[in-house]
Amino acid sequence: MPTLNETPSANRLHIAIYGRRNAGKSSLINALTGQPVALVSDVPGTTTDPVRKAMEIRGLGACLLIDTAGFDDDGDLGAMRVQKTEETIPKVDIALLLCAGDDLTLEKEWSRKLRERGIRQITVVSKADERDAQTLAQRITQELGSEPLIVSAKTGDGIPALLTALARAIPEGYGAPSILGGLAGPGDTVLLVMPQDKEAPKGRLILPQVQTIRELLDTGCISINATPDTLENALAVLREPPALIITDSQVFREVYEKTPKGVKLTSFSVLFAAHKGDLSAFVEGARAVDRLTDSSRVLIAEACTHAPLTEDIGRVKIPALLRKKYGAGLQVDIVSGTAFPENLDAYDLIVHCGGCMFNRTYLLSRVRQAQSAGVPITNYGVLIAKLKGILDDVALPSV
Structure with missing residues (x-):
């Protein structure tokens, strides 16, 4: 199993903890890791923006734990915090949904959001040392349709069972495919x-x-x-x-x-089109480039944020290649980092970078979003091979 130092953040198992303010999210992270990695306070709303902590957890390997703001936060600032919490969902491999009170309305709503995204979730009765945990667990089973684990971060009760559940929730064959994809082997x-x-x-x-x-x-x-x-x-x-x-x-x-x-x-x-994304979708998207015209609109998405350079491939070279072939009037929009439009209907093509800074779950969520909108999506290398007339001669990794 790789050590933490060998594993880039984008290749770690992403585990997010969701729940109301003061539901015990930060305390649970500390209990899972055995270290005080998250700030704990009795004051509701201590955690504001999502906090990410890279850890090596026995039985799980290299993980990225995401401590989120309470999804019951209120006011204008609270709404912004909830929005930031919601933005973590596409990046998550496993979600822990904490329930710490009698009202389960928001928990049901967030459970639905996670299911719609295909996120594996584990429901947890948190702070079991402070309440009638069994009665709450029964209500959760009835209203959310899932049998929760009963956990106390304070006493440690239920933590081993939760770690076991997390290990079982890891999808079979989890992890990005091999980078080489069978194109080279030992001794080559x-x-x-x-x-x-x-x-x-x-x-x-x-x-x-x-x-x-x-x-x-x-x-x-x-x-x-x-x-x-x-x-x-x-x-x-x-x-x-x-x-x-x-x-x-x-x-x-x-x-x-x-x-x-x-x-x-x-x-x-x-x-990396195969390692992090959907190579078949990217090849199909590149072939759709021939439908572009002088009035087309293209979205270029970069995973990382950096100061633009004069020879930048995404901001300069690819737009120049597209305009040279399909017309100077072709419009190009550029987004970077986690910025990505919710509505893609205006675009005729999406060109994504290799996604080395994203985990595979997040990049695939963008591919699915494009497919749902009916917009072809490709990546830098596949598109350039197509534009240079050599895509059919390029060796493609198997997945």
Whole structure:
């Protein structure tokens, strides 16, 4: 099982705790982790914005615990806090729904919201040391349709059972698919082409490159690194052609033209299209690009937030490619981080980044949202391969 230091936040099991103010959410997080990681107070509304804590929990592995504001918060500021709590739902793998009082109206509403999103939920009678927990549990079973666990964070009663329930709630085969997706195996030589231009972080590699290199090492592959300028030299020093070339999508066509016959070629972004998202949907979305016109509207979504650069792939290069091919009047909207429109009806295409900063649950929720709206969705690497005329020649990972 990977250690916490080996697991990026986006690859951890996301567990959120929902409930009213002062329902014991923060206390429960502390009890689950065995550490005072969340601020506990008798004052309702102590937790405002969602608080995330990365932890290694025995039996669960690397987790990201999300402590949320009470969904009964009131007033203008309270409504904003509840909205922030609701925004966590698409990112959650497992939800703990705490019930701490006789009125279950809001609990029923939030249980429905979680079910509609397909989120696995565990209902909990919290603060069992302060009330008639058995009577409340019976009411929860009748009104919410689920038998709750009875837990006291103060005494520790029920915590082992809750940890067991969490472990059982992890979906079978949980976790993102392999990054390589069967494109390379033990003993294979893999050549990585990584431009080191002004977009590349000085002194380090970007996360998809780091994660791919790590998987290559874990798989037993021989990893060779090059830039576009040194690609031909790298190929020349190899006694045999590599089994696979993985390139930055921005130089897809350039690398394609230098790739030896019979060598598989893909990109980091294409790999992450399968690793974090829905590759079939992204390929289908890329093929729909031919329906764009000068009056089309495209949404570009980036998972990370950063200061725009002059050569930025999402903000500059992809819009330029689209306008060159389909007309200067084509409108492009750009969102970053967790910003994403609720209504997608105005768009003819959505282009998403690789999503290395998101967990797979969150990225797939965006894919489903686009599909529900009938809007094609693709990702940076798949779209660039299509626009460069090489999508049919690109090696696609299996999922």
